Amino acid sequence: MDTHADGEIIRRIAGGDKAAMMTLYQRHHLRVFRFLVRMVRNEATAEELVSDVFLDVWRQAGTFEGRSSATTWLLGVARFKALSHLRRRTTAPLDDAFAETLEDDADDPEVVAQKTDKAAIMRACLGRLSLEHREVIDLVYYHEQGVDEVARVLGIPANTVKTRLFHARKRLAGLLAEAGVDRGWP
Structure with a gap:
């Protein structure tokens, strides 16, 4: 992937270009998703966080300074989202009735x-x-x-x-x- 092109795409996103946002998403969503799955260990949660990451990109594209690659910036945003999610996650107690339905595999x-x-x-x-x-x-x-x-x-x-x-x-x-x-x- 061309990192210079990604920087230009982010500048276009900062100007409100929806097509540029779709291009950036198509280029990077799978990488961001895989990174998030490894952090949060849940595909559904990772999918939600991917949406949050790209929503933040849409809102904060103007803050991208280009000192790092777009991938680095995106993974940094993703990491922040994952850590925030992990901090606020609570563990619910296991219901006895539900526990009895689980198979021992x-x-x-x-x-x-x-x-x-x-x-x-x-x-x-x-x-x-x-x-x-x-x-x-x-x-x-x-x-x-x-x-x-x-x-x-x-x-x-x-x-x-x-x-x-x-x-x-x-x-x-x-x-x-x-x-x-x-x-x-x-």
Whole structure:
């Protein structure tokens, strides 16, 4: 994607250009959605947050200064939305009647097959990382952001990104080893 073109699109959005907004949405909504799903761990919530992100983009396009790429800016807005959602989320107590209707799928053959699937094991191990480590891994490996861009998205120093990345990799390697996955992937 052309980052210069994205900057121009955002300037057009700031001027009220709805077609430019659709273009930006089409270019970036999937990336933003995937980032949000990994943060909030719920597709429906992520879809709602994507709408909120792009609504904020429409309202705040004039504040985009172009010091970072549009992707970095969008992921920064998405991260803020996800963290806000996670802070206000409350856990409702589990109703006993509802709990009795839940099936125990611990020994289900499908679950056993998923445990042998390396990709499923990787996702499970990623899910066990702290939010800070998951964010860094997600941005670097899934969104192909550099250390400086990750620092801008997260609002932390680049050296902190490097430190988190180091510890995230180390923790992930340990989790994968516990799960019986070697470093080699087919």
